[in-house]
Every structure is written in C-alpha cells, then in structure tokens.
Amino acid sequence: MPPVTPVPNDLRLNGKFIWYDLFTSDLKAVQPFYEALFGWSFHETATGETRVLTIRREGVPIANAVYVNETKIKDGASRWLSYMSVADVDQTVLRIEQNQGSVYMPPKDLPDRGRVAVVKDPEGALFAILTATGGDPPDPAYDLNDFLGSELWARQLETAIQFYQALVAYEIEMVDVGNEKDYHLLVRDDEPRAGVVQIPWDDVNPNWIPYIAVEDVAAVAVRVEVLGGRLLIAPDPEIREGNAAIPADAATCQAIIALLF
Incomplete structure (x- = not known):
C-alpha cells in the first residue's frame, strides 16, 4: 500500500x-x-x-x-x-x-x-x-478532482454527533446549505473535517460518502450517464443551490458526492 x-x-x-x-x-x-x-x-x-x-x-x-x-x-x-x-x-x-x-x-x-x-x-x-506511518496530508491540500472530505448520512443526528465527538472531540457548527436545515459540520482544531446530515429516504442505510471537488457539477452529471453510470441525485436548485450531485459508477458504486469547488 x-x-x-x-x-x-x-x-x-x-x-x-x-x-x-x-x-x-x-x-x-x-x-x-x-x-x-x-x-x-x-x-x-x-x-x-x-x-x-x-x-x-x-x-x-x-x-x-x-x-x-x-x-x-x-x-x-x-x-x-x-x-x-x-x-x-x-x-x-x-x-x-x-x-x-x-x-x-x-x-x-x-x-x-x-x-x-x-x-x-x-x-x-x-x-x-x-x-x-508517514504523517497526515497537510491543510489545505484540495484541488479539482481531489477528495474534499466525507459526509455522514445518519438517521439519529444527535446520537451520531455524540458518538463521533467521543472519538476525536469534534466541535459542532451549524451550516446553512439551503433546505437542509439540520446540516452539521464536525470541526477539529478550527478546521471543518466532515459533514453530518439526516438521511432523507427510508431505503438508504447510514453511511459515509466521500466528497470530490469539481469545477462544473452539471457537466459531471452529464458525463456520468454518458459513461454508463447513473445519478442517484441530479443537480437540483433546491439541494445546495444546484452545486452537488451524487453519481454511481458503472459497477453500481454506493455513492460519491461531486461538489462545486
């Protein structure tokens, strides 16, 4: 490795x-x-x-x-x-x-x-x-088509937040991202490390989903379908002002979030 x-x-x-x-x-x-x-x-x-x-x-x-x-x-x-x-x-x-x-x-x-x-x-x-072994990647280290972090989809927000605070002493910040009123950031040493959101669907299990920084979310969404993948969530003005999409790859990947950088 x-x-x-x-x-x-x-x-x-x-x-x-x-x-x-x-x-x-x-x-x-x-x-x-x-x-x-x-x-x-x-x-x-x-x-x-x-x-x-x-x-x-x-x-x-x-x-x-x-x-x-x-x-x-x-x-x-x-x-x-x-x-x-x-x-x-x-x-x-x-x-x-x-x-x-x-x-x-x-x-x-x-x-x-x-x-x-x-x-x-x-x-x-x-x-x-x-x-x-060799230490962690320094902050900041984000570029286009790179990982930005991860987002937790949880059913019980308070239970999830308390659990992760017990692991690494996160502080919690509330963020306005449009219609997601209960969006939380997990913050450590003044740096946001992850997001937490309540699952909006009954048939989706709690899971961690990586973010990818992209320049044009709509263009990524088009390419996903051309390449044989599918969109679990297409860009929508009511979801983070249209600046996010969730594609699945050609082998039915669980999910990955393409987020405007």
Whole structure:
C-alpha cells in the first residue's frame, strides 16, 4: 500500500479524513469510468493475493481500488471506505466499543501505510481509522478532482454527533446549505473535517460518502450517464443551490458526492 502522504511529516490531524479505498468486484468497469470522469489514473500495486490499483491524481496517490469477490459485497455493489486520522487506533477502538460502536476489522499494521482498523458507528455506518506511518496530508491540500472530505448520512443526528465527538472531540457548527436545515459540520482544531446530515429516504442505510471537488457539477452529471453510470441525485436548485450531485459508477458504486469547488 502506498503511504498516505508522499513526503513524510510529523503532522497528526485527528478527525481529518485522509485516505479512501474503493472496494469493488469489477475493476474493469470502475477504472475507465473514473479515468474519464475525474482524470484519475490507475496503477497496479503489489500487495500479495489481493489485486489493488493505486488511484493517482496528477501523479499523486489519493486512493486505492481494491478487488473484492462479489459474494463478499452486498448486492455486488462497490463501496467507498473513508479513513479517519486518529492518534491511537487501539485506544480509539476501545472508545468505539464503549460508545455502542463495533469493530468490523480489528487493528492491524499495514506496511508503509500505518495502523488501521475498520469499524462501525452505532447505526452501522462503516469507516476506517488510521494512524499513518508517514504523517497526515497537510491543510489545505484540495484541488479539482481531489477528495474534499466525507459526509455522514445518519438517521439519529444527535446520537451520531455524540458518538463521533467521543472519538476525536469534534466541535459542532451549524451550516446553512439551503433546505437542509439540520446540516452539521464536525470541526477539529478550527478546521471543518466532515459533514453530518439526516438521511432523507427510508431505503438508504447510514453511511459515509466521500466528497470530490469539481469545477462544473452539471457537466459531471452529464458525463456520468454518458459513461454508463447513473445519478442517484441530479443537480437540483433546491439541494445546495444546484452545486452537488451524487453519481454511481458503472459497477453500481454506493455513492460519491461531486461538489462545486
């Protein structure tokens, strides 16, 4: 696995989402989709039996695409996994269990990456916690077609917020984003690290969804369908003033948010 940051440093930005993995049973479908949609490139990474492609933006690693047998992925769908930086993975796992969360994959050390665990919050939203070997990407480090962070879709807002505050001592800020009156920002050290919104549909499970910075949301939405993907949410003036869309890739990716940068 490539390191989270190409140049090692001593930064530890607790609560920041610093890495992303796409787990999919169809690498052949997702690779050309994201190459054409965001201009990313995919590169084989030697990791043993599991096939892993490192995703690069302008030569810089930003994520992995990981092959998973379709029998291990619910409904055969792809899934994005967001990695939260923490100071101590093992201690954070204890806090997760003490606050009604659960452990999906126990802590383990990954060469060049760091110590990691995959966990669930009380509502079942899956995410990873990571103490990166080479430090965290500095702020700010956002560009077009890069990850901006992640957003939590929750059913019980207060329960979710209290859980994540117990993990990394987030402060909470309310943000006006149009008709989403209960939009919260999780803030750590005066930097917004994630958003939290109540799920507006009955058939959607709690989950973390990555943001991607784009220059033209409407143009991205058109390209999604041309490339064989589909729009879970099309640009809509009543949703963040039309500055967001949620596409699914050609292998039925769970979701990713294209957000005006």
